[in-house]
Every structure is written in C-alpha cells, then in structure tokens.
Amino acid sequence: MSTKQTAEEPTKQVEALREEIRHHEHLYYVLDAPEITDAQYDALMNRLKKLEQDHPELVTPDSPTQRVGGKPREGFPKVAHSRPMLSLDNAYNDEELRAWEQRVRGALAASETVRYVCELKLDGLSMALQYGAGAHGSSQLERGLTRGNGTIGEDVTTNVRTIRSVPLSVAATKLKTAKMPQSFEVRGEVVLPQAAFVKMNEERVAAGMTAAANPRNAAAGTIRTLEPNIVAQRRLDFYAYLLLRDGEPLLAHHSESLKALDEAGFRVNKYWRVTKNIDEVLKFIADAEPMRETLGYEIDGVVIKVDSMAQQRRLGFTGKAPRWAIAYKFAARAGITRLEDVLFQVGRTGKLTPVAALAPVFIGGTTVTRATLHNADEIERLGVKIGDYVQVERGGDVIPKIVEVVEDKEHPRGHGKIVFPEKCPRCGTALVREEGEVDWRCVNASCPARLAEELRHFASRGVMNIEGLGEALVGQLLGHSLIEISAAAVDGDEETTAEAPTREALVHSIADIYELNKDDLLKLERIGEKSADSLLEQIERSKKAPLNRVLLGLGIRFVGERTAQLLASHFGSMDAIMEASAEELEAVNEVGPKVAEAIVEFFAAKRNRELVERLRKAGLTFTAEKKVTSSELEGLTFVLTGTLPNLTREEAKERIEAAGGKVSGSVSKKTSYVVAGEEAGSKLDKAQSLGVKVLDEAGLLEMLGR
Numbered sequence: 218m219s220t221k222q223t224a225e226e227p228t229k230q231v232e233a234l235r236e237e238i239r240h241h242e243h244l245y246y247v248l249d250a251p252e253i254t255d256a257q258y259d260a261l262m263n264r265l266k267k268l269e270q271d272h273p274e275l276v277t278p279d280s281p282t283q284r285v286g287g288k289p290r291e292g293f294p295k296v297a298h299s300r301p302m303l304s305l306d307n308a309y310n311d312e313e314l315r316a317w318e319q320r321v322r323g324a325l326a327a328s329e330t331v332r333y334v335c336e337l338k339l340d341g342l343s344m345a346l347q348y349g350a351g352a353h354g355s356s357q358l359e360r361g362l363t364r365g366n367g368t369i370g371e372d373v374t375t376n377v378r379t380i381r382s383v384p385l386s387v388a389a390t391k392l393k394t395a396k397m398p399q400s401f402e403v404r405g406e407v408v409l410p411q412a413a414f415v416k417m418n419e420e421r422v423a424a425g426m427t428a429a430a431n432p433r434n435a436a437a438g439t440i441r442t443l444e445p446n447i448v449a450q451r452r453l454d455f456y457a458y459l460l461l462r463d464g465e466p467l468l469a470h471h472s473e474s475l476k477a478l479d480e481a482g483f484r485v486n487k488y489w490r491v492t493k494n495i496d497e498v499l500k501f502i503a504d505a506e507p508m509r510e511t512l513g514y515e516i517d518g519v520v521i522k523v524d525s526m527a528q529q530r531r532l533g534f535t536g537k538a539p540r541w542a543i544a545y546k547f548a549a550r551a552g553i554t555r556l557e558d559v560l561f562q563v564g565r566t567g568k569l570t571p572v573a574a575l576a577p578v579f580i581g582g583t584t585v586t587r588a589t590l591h592n593a594d595e596i597e598r599l600g601v602k603i604g605d606y607v608q609v610e611r612g613g614d615v616i617p618k619i620v621e622v623v624e625d626k627e628h629p630r631g632h633g634k635i636v637f638p639e640k641c642p643r644c645g646t647a648l649v650r651e652e653g654e655v656d657w658r659c660v661n662a663s664c665p666a667r668l669a670e671e672l673r674h675f676a677s678r679g680v681m682n683i684e685g686l687g688e689a690l691v692g693q694l695l696g697h698s699l700i701e702i703s704a705a706a707v708d709g710d711e712e713t714t715a716e717a718p719t720r721e722a723l724v725h726s727i728a729d730i731y732e733l734n735k736d737d738l739l740k741l742e743r744i745g746e747k748s749a750d751s752l753l754e755q756i757e758r759s760k761k762a763p764l765n766r767v768l769l770g771l772g773i774r775f776v777g778e779r780t781a782q783l784l785a786s787h788f789g790s791m792d793a794i795m796e797a798s799a800e801e802l803e804a805v806n807e808v809g810p811k812v813a814e815a816i817v818e819f820f821a822a823k824r825n826r827e828l829v830e831r832l833r834k835a836g837l838t839f840t841a842e843k844k845v846t847s848s849e850l851e852g853l854t855f856v857l858t859g860t861l862p863n864l865t866r867e868e869a870k871e872r873i874e875a876a877g878g879k880v881s882g883s884v885s886k887k888t889s890y891v892v893a894g895e896e897a898g899s900k901l902d903k904a905q906s907l908g909v910k911v912l913d914e915a916g917l918l919e920m921l922g923r
Contacts, residue, residue, distance in 0.1 A: 604631020
C-alpha cells in the first residue's frame with residue numbers, strides 16, 4: 218500500500234463517520250424519527266472520537282465531537298446584530314387583529330393581494346446564528362448571538378454549539394437544494410422542552426436549589442451559563458424561522474425562507490400555514506390554541522407575518538416593532554386550587570408582600586405553588602380566606618396571581634382569617650403604612666431580611682452584574698434563608714416559618730461584599746476553589762461599573778434605572794448627588810418631589826453615608842463620564858425616529874439634553890431637527906411634509922462636537 222493511500226484511509230473513515238453521525242443527529246434531533254438505537258449512535262461517536270484522538274490533525278470545528286468546548290474566558294462578548302432584533306406588537310382579541318389587518322391593507326395599494334404566514338409563537342429565547350464559508354462548498358457555524366437589547370447581543374457560540382438541533386455545518390448539496398449561499402444568518406427560538414424542564418427542576422430540588430419558574434427563564438439562564446457541559450445536559454432545542462444574508466431577507470417570500478431552512482437541515486416548526494385572508498388566520502389561531510397542552514414545549518400565541526418581503530419593506534417599522542407582523546397572544550391560562558396559607562416576605566425597601574401558598578396546580582406547563590396577593594387591600598377586595606378554593610391565572614409569563622375565590626358545592630369556603638403582622642417577621646420592628654400608600658413596610662434599614670434583597674438587587678445583571686451572587690449564596694453569606702412568616706403564625710395558631718440564622722453572617726451590608734476573601738468563601742457549602750476564584754473576579758470587575766449603576770445599586774426608593782442615569786448625567790458625581798437639595802434634584806428632568814424627597818432622606822441617614830464611603834474606599838466608580846457641555850443646542854428641539862447605527866435612542870437623548878437641547882416625542886412646526894435612523898417611520902414623513910430639517914447620526918454627532 219502506498220504512503221498516499223495510508224494517509225487517505227483515516228481521512229476517508231473520519232469523513233464517512235461524520236456524515237453518518239450528522240445524518241442520524243438530523244433524524245433524531247430535527248425530524249424526531251431515529252433509525253438507530255442510542256447504543257448504536259454512541260458506538261459511532263466513540264469510533265469517531267478514537268480516530269480523531271489517533272489523528273488530531275483531522276479534527277475540525279464542525280465535527281460532531283466538538284459540540285462541547287471550553288467555557289468563555291471573560292463571560293460573553295457583545296456583538297452588534299446585522300439588523301435589529303425587534304419585538305412584536307401584540308393583539309389580544311379578534312378585533313385588535315382585524316384592526317392590524319386593516320392598517321396593513323390601508324398602507325398598501327387596494328389592488329394588491331396580501332397573504333399572511335401564521336406560525337406558533339414559541340415561548341423561548343430569540344437567537345441569531347451566523348454561518349460562513351466552510352470546506353468543500355459547505356457552510357460552517359461561526360457565531361451565535363442572543364437578542365440582547367435588540368441592537369447588540371451576547372456571543373454565546375460556545376453554548377449554542379451544544380444544541381443538537383443546530384447544525385455545526387451545512388453541506389454544499391443541501392445549500393444547493395435550498396438555493397442558499399455559503400454565508401447566511403438564521404434567526405430562531407431556543408426552547409427548553411417541558412420534559413427537560415421537569416427533569417432539570419427535579420435535579421435542582423434534589424440538590425437543595427430553588428426550582429426554576431418556567432421553561433423560558435430556564436432556557437435563557439442555561440444559554441448564558443459559563444459551563445458548556447451544563448448547557449449540553451439541559452437538551453435545549455432550536456427552531457429556525459428567518460433566513461437573512463447581510464442583514465436582509467434572502468428570498469422573496471417568508472414562506473420560501475421557511476421551506477429553504479427546512480431543506481438545509483434546520484429544525485423548522487411544522488405548524489405553519491400560508492393564509493389568504495384574516496378569516497383563515499383566525500381559523501389557524503383557533504386550531505392552535507388547544508395544542509398548547511400536547512406539544513411538549515411552551516407556546517403563548519401565534520405570530521402573523523405578511524408573506525411578501527417587498528410588501529414588508531414598504532410597510533416598514535415603528536420605533537420598536539415591524540408593521541408587517543403581529544403576535545396574537547392566547548388568553549392567560551388558569552386553574553383552581555386550594556389556598557393553604559399566606560406567607561409574608563420582606564423586600565429590600567422594607568415592603569411586606571403577601572404570597573399565597575397553594576396546593577400544587579399545573580398551569581401552562583408549570584406547576585404553580587405560589588401566587589402574589591400584592592397587598593392588604595387586594596386581600597380585602599378578593600375576600601379570600603385560608604382554605605378557600607381560588608382561581609389562579611398565569612399569563613404572559615408573569616407571576617401567577619389569584620383572580621377570584623371559587624365557591625360552589627365542590628369548592629366550599631375556608632375559615633382561616635388572613636391577619637397582617639404588625640411587626641417585621643425578621644427583626645421585630647413595627648411595620649409602618651404611610652398615608653396614601655397601600656404597602657406596609659419595615660423601616661429598619663439594618664433588617665436582615667431587607668439586606669438579603671438588597672444584596673440580590675446589588676448583584677443583579679442590570680446593576681453590578683455579579684452573577685455568582687445568587688439566592689443560595691446570599692443566604693449562606695447572611696447565615697439564613699429567605700425570611701417568611703405565615704398568616705397562621707400571625708394569628709397565633711402555629712410557629713413562625715421564618716428560618717433562624719444557622720451560622721455567623723459574613724456580610725452585614727453590600728459594602729462587605731468587597732471585603733470577602735477566598736478563605737471566607739471556602740467555608741461555605743458547595744463552594745470550591747474555582748467557584749470562589751470566579752466570584753472574587755466578578756466582584757473585582759464590578760468596581761468598573763459606571764456611576765449610574767452604583768447609584769442604582771444603593772437601592773434608593775423610587776430611583777430606578779432611568780432616574781439613576783439622569784442623576785449621574787446631570788450631577789456628574791456621587792458627591793454632588795449626595796449634597797443636592799430637594800430643589801436641585803427636582804431641576805433634573807423627570808425627577809419629581811416624591812423622588813427628590815426619597816433621595817434627600819436616603820443620604821441624610823448616617824448609616825447610608827457610611828455605606829457610600831465604604832464603597833468609595835473599595836474603589837467603585839463615583840464620577841460619571843464627562844458629557845458635552847456646549848450650549849450650541851440651547852433652545853433647539855429634536856425628535857428621534859428609527860434605529861441609529863451606533864447610539865441607542867436613550868444615549869442620543871442624553872447627549873442632546875447634556876448639550877442643552879430638548880427631545881420631544883412628536884414632530885411639529887416648532888421641531889428644530891428630526892434625527893432619523895434605519896426604518897424611520899411616520900415621524901420622518903411628517904418632518905419632510907413640514908419642512909423640518911433631518912439629520913442622520915453623523916450629523917447629530919457633528920453638532921455635538923464629537
């Protein structure tokens with residue numbers, strides 16, 4: 218045998234095995250029609266692994282053995298989308314859907330034929346997959362991006378590769394059949410099947426962890442996990458629904474894209490239909506709703522899209538959604554169950570929240586055991602008692618809520634009176650209900666129950682982004698679990714359900730987070746060397762968070778993300794905000810007397826000032842990025858429309874206001890400039906009709922001097 222033949226032998230074996238494995242993966246994970254047993258599949262995979270181990274030079278990124286790789290070094294980098302991933306407007310009844318259809322037809326010529334594509338609205342996580350040229354005319358997966366803020370997503374390619382229904386490569390023969398180029402983009406939905414969700418929760422509960430609320434949240438959390446092995450175990454699924462090239466639709470009709478994706482080997486949900494009119498759309502919706510309980514994955518409605526891409530382009534977009542598509546949302550799903558108790562939880566602002574403890578009831582793919590009762594007034598309005606049978610509603614993935622008390626022969630009334638506690642269930646401080654408010658609050662700023670929520674808020678993704686500091690670890694750092702007291706205990710019938718501290722607390726304020734060391738963490742349960750190192754790295758990295766995030770993390774009442782950004786931009790430093798009077802605070806756009814008073818009260822407290830000084834000493838950011846101070850825009854009014862290439866609408870507004878300009882939501886003769894981005898809507902048309910000057914982003918930045 219020649220040397221050449223010897224070299225070709227392993228190469229041919231590897232290529233043949235890969236092709237065979239891909240074939241069986243497509244049958245199993247995409248078509249749900251396996252031809253071989255799991256043992257036979259494993260044998261094929263083991264043969265391939267052995268060959269690649271013996272011949273490492275033959276390993277390629279798209280090999281079936283390479284689905285699970287190493288975790289990202291520094292979390293997930295941010296990457297701009299080829300075109301925005303926008304949300305959809307919703308319709309909740311037939312009238313709203315017909316009104317949308319009339320708007321569509323009114324925007325097109327009366328003689329035009331309009332067809333609609335109806336698809337199930339999968340309740341998962343939107344994803345964009347980018348493919349580039351591979352070997353031998355094939356395409357190869359290059360990147361997987363989450364939706365993010367719609368303009369910029371997170372690069373989660375390492376985790377996407379573990380999803381078996383995502384092709385790592387598409388063969389040239391399939392591309393030819395589907396009439397697709399080597400470079401393209403596929404958008405779709407990542408879902409966690411209900412069976413996988415149930416199994417995951419069983420494992421979490423067995424490990425002493427809190428069960429995930431629903432499959433969508435579990436899918437989103439899984440795809441952002443820094444351990445690809447965990448992602449692979451969860452058995453996520455991917456359904457493709459859009460085909461792009463360079464950010465634009467590849468084919469002339471949406472229905473053609475769905476067919477092409479199917480021919481190329483992507484999993485396309487089989488329940489879709491081209492309809493000729495709105496009556497056929499409503500028929501599809503009526504047929505789809507009863508399927509919710511039998512599909513094996515969550516859906517929450519039907520998406521309706523204009524089929525013609527040319528018509529889509531002419532219909533365009535509003536500021537946040539396409540005019541050519543709409544989501545018809547199914548009615549909230551409900552169930553009847555027994556109210557077994559009411560538990561009272563203390564939040565980070567001291568608010569006492571009554572939570573209904575329910576006999577388990579399966580609603581919309583999730584076993585519900587808790588529902589919010591909001592406040593004392595809501596309990597009185599419902600007239601609910603412990604032991605009552607109640608109707609629980611879960612819609613749009615919101616927290617389940619009690620809608621009404623059910624009373625009939627099969628569901629007799631209960632007798633347990635719900636009594637609100639007069640004191641905080643954790644620290645014993647008398648609760649206060651301020652005039653004009655519905656909530657009772659614990660006013661003790663040092664209350665351990667409040668601190669638990671403060672820590673979770675401070676560490677959350679939208680604030681300081683310390684991912685490792687979750688509920689279980691917070692409980693360990695404080696030496697206790699979530700504090701609750703039952704209504705029965707308040708009424709004197711049984712002992713409190715609040716858990717007493719089980720160990721000495723390591724953290725007594727959010728500032729203590731920055732004094733934790735590795736030895737402290739290694740004393741805690743289920744914390745190893747790697748987990749401790751990772752958490753300490755995240756804590757250190759959080760010091761670089763901007764001033765507005767630090768301000769938000771303080772948990773000042775009424776100060777949310779928007780207000781924190783406005784305060785940071787206006788005052789420029791923590792010190793200036795701390796020393797500002799109520800009048801000076803009210804001078805900030807959108808800050809009213811109630812918010813100003815809450816800020817002044819917060820910084821007047823000695824404990825809070827000491828906390829701020831400790832955070833300063835820890836090295837957190839206390840000054841804002843300098844803004845434009847030119848008065849060139851003084852007296853000018855701007856209107857923003859469409860999607861700008863680099864700035865978000867909020868960023869553009871902040872820069873205009875920092876330079877002395879004003880931003881309005883509507884165009885009039887008094888408007889100085891309209892700043893128009895991609896897919897600008899009716900505001901641009903109105904500006905042109907009124908003769909208002911129009912700028913693009915570059916023109917705006919030039920006016921701003923940068």
